[in-house]
Amino acid sequence: MAETQQGPRARYREQTRAEIKEVALRQLADGGVGALALTRIAKALGLSGPALYRYFANRDDLLNALIRDAYDDAATAIGEAAATARARGPRERLRVLAGAYRAWAVSEPHRYLLIQGSPVPGYVAPDDTLERARAVLGPFLTVFVHGSPGADTAAMVDRMGAWLKRDTGVASWVAEYVPDAAGDDRASAVALTGAVLAWSQLHGAVGLEVAGQFTGMGHDGETLLVAQSGMLADAFGLE
Template sequence: MTEAQQGPRARYREQTRAEIKEAALRQLADGGVAALALTRIAKDMGLSGPALYRYFANRDDLLNALIRDAYDDAATAMGVAAARSEAAGHGPRERLRSLATAYRAWAIGEPHRYLLIQGSPVPGYVAPADTLERARAVLGPFLPVFAGGAPGAGVAPVVAQMAAWLGSESESAVGDWVAEYAADVTGDPAASARALAGAVLAWAQLHGSVGLEAAGQFVGMGHDGDILLAAQTDMLADAFALG
């Protein structure tokens, strides 16, 4: 239902929920998850505690919304980067660089949101099941990049593990994920395994570098995060012989 089709009460509710989430994001930016306090959000917004709980049942309910939004926004950024690179006629290596650059740009632009979904687990919090699908949407554009690669010996064990994962009867959703983003490899187990191995390795490389930068660990060191990430991306492209 569009905003124009909603009644005034529904529009007010959505507006208030959005304002609560913005207040929560400011707290996250100031002090991380430990600073998130619904009572302080209510006070800052001029709401009573019971009034705020009409919009979010508890802290975890609010975290669910923030995490879903973060994954969805990151997935949108990756999808835009993938579409632009494809439209420009880039080959797999350049497409990988474009995706890595977009991933870092989103994370460094909003480090508090990146660390919310990729940082240390929140004590006592259990993320809803649908966050897995959202996380896969962030990584999905990497799958077709690696499907046509020629993995070298260094990454062959990962490809073998991904082939076994794809072949597991209990993991049919993984095959569906690959097929959604790399339709050309449907029915080709070897290409699907290459695609999945490349995406998983890209995720590990990206998070290792970008996560450290987002957490401020590069301060005082003699390198730039973009240069480091470019070097890592090229090494991964070499490992899959991407052209």
């Protein structure tokens, strides 16, 4: 009986939390993190301030939830793209994954900036956001694992190899996405190198686009990203 009585309460709680997050996302879209105000959220939902704190302890607790959701949604978008491109060659998979990353970011710019923009002063993200961020980047490891990077990336491959040896968390993450490279230090380091380079290129191009820095220029974000993906594929000898 107790479980039956708790069911509707739990559903109501989750519904209210979802409504709070929806209003918070509208505030983010309107004015960024600085516009996030719990008192305004409570007023929009017809709640008192104390009532709102029954669902989120404070602003940082709400930010935690929004950041987790953003990473999870981005990871879903990348994962779905990886599934559709699984049978294609690594060069084409890279293009598809990069395109999916950009598509999510430009469709959800306020959420992209929440997780990839300037750090929020005084805010420390929860530890589990690292795992979520790795889920976004993980599919890129599979693209590069059999790559043949040239001399220009040799120093970075060495550095990534050293990172894998000293950080078991990173090593486990790489092994999860490219189990065929288990025991092959070189392949694991190459995969990690490619994924890190892809992330830096993606963040650079997509971040500039989302921030409106390409406005008035003679190109668009999609063509730039295709060109960058091609150059990175060339650097790793991807077919």
